[in-house]
Amino acid sequence: MDTSATLYDWAGGALAVRDSCEVVEIELLAADSFLVAEGRVLALGLHRERFAETVREQGFREGAQLAAFWDAGVALLPGDGRWFPRFELVRARDALRLRFRLRTAPPLGSDLVVATAASDPRRVPHLKGPDIDRLNVLRQRAQQVGAQEAVLLDDGRVSDGTTTALLWWRGDTLCAPPFELARVDSVAARTVRGIAAALGVPVEEEAVRPSELDGVALWAVNALHGIRDVTVWVDGPALGHDPARTAAWRSRFGALARPIR
Known part of the structure; x- marks a missing residue:
């Protein structure tokens, strides 16, 4: 960075x-x-x-x-x-x-290209911090194939990104990996789920393999960039996109920021 x-x-x-x-x-x-x-x-x-x-x-x-x-x-x-x-x-x-x-903050983005990580080297996947160096290695390997982020799998199921949480849409339902999968409790993902609750949007947990996300709109969310549209999954599912929904939710997400003091 x-x-x-x-x-x-x-x-x-x-x-x-x-x-x-x-x-x-x-x-x-x-x-x-x-x-x-x-x-x-x-x-x-x-x-x-x-x-x-x-x-x-x-x-x-x-x-x-x-x-x-x-x-x-x-x-x-x-x-x-x-x-x-x-x-x-x-x-x-x-x-x-x-x-x-x-x-200082790096440049911010609104979209992202991902690739599947070949392995998961995390030792304490539910904690934020101890595995940062190992996750950075995965990101660097993803960059070698044209991606910016690696997607981590838990027994073949989508669980987390190296620096992001993953959410996706099934029609008008927002979906997330189950909490029992190996992943950090993302503040950004919790915030998006809170927006969904305020809007009455249903949220479901779904254990899926990458191939089962073919055609869905996939978001990568974190505290730095907010909500980003995953435009391409290298050697993975062909993703769908909903630019209007993504823009509206990015605006809602950003509007929740409050003065530090």
């Missing part, structure tokens, strides 16, 4: 810019990112909740420190421009540390 970034360490109850000369072997245990555009962000509370749940599962139990760390990171977010900050829990020198990465 081509972004400029400033890395902050949490120490002594405050965030401090990390000494770039310090070399420490780290293991990423949790990470949560979201788009900040002109001082507005979507579903900040859900991101905070997911990050807190992940770091607790990874062994960080200091709730007061975590709350203060999150608030300090949010306080650093600029009120103009586009940013893609990342809150992190890492293991460094056998200790758990909180870090904050203030990054």
Whole structure:
């Protein structure tokens, strides 16, 4: 991801810019990112909740420190421009540390080309962060065949993307992979499902193989780009498209962003 970034360490109850000369072997245990555009962000509370749940599962139990760390990171977010900050829990020198990465946002897109991943190297597929490096390798392999994103399968069934959640339409019904499949609890997907509930649109869970998505309109959703239309699945199903619906839902999704403070 081509972004400029400033890395902050949490120490002594405050965030401090990390000494770039310090070399420490780290293991990423949790990470949560979201788009900040002109001082507005979507579903900040859900991101905070997911990050807190992940770091607790990874062994960080200091709730007061975590709350203060999150608030300090949010306080650093600029009120103009586009940013893609990342809150992190890492293991460094056998200790758990909180870090904050203030990054400029990369260019945003409205469509996407995908390819099926040949394997699934994830070790903790339900957590956001620990498998980022492994997923980046899959994305790079997908790029070699002309795609931008790899689709992960769980026993042959569509479960997740390397950086996105996948949703699709059966007529006027919005569909999603079942929760029991190996995938992250996507804040963006939860937001889209919330829009569906507000509009009275039925939502169903569906365990499908890629070939069973032939002809359907497929969306890739995440906190950075929002809703993107999957235009092509390399060596996969021939997808359908509904540009008017996609544009309308992208607008609804974006309208949910709220001021940071």
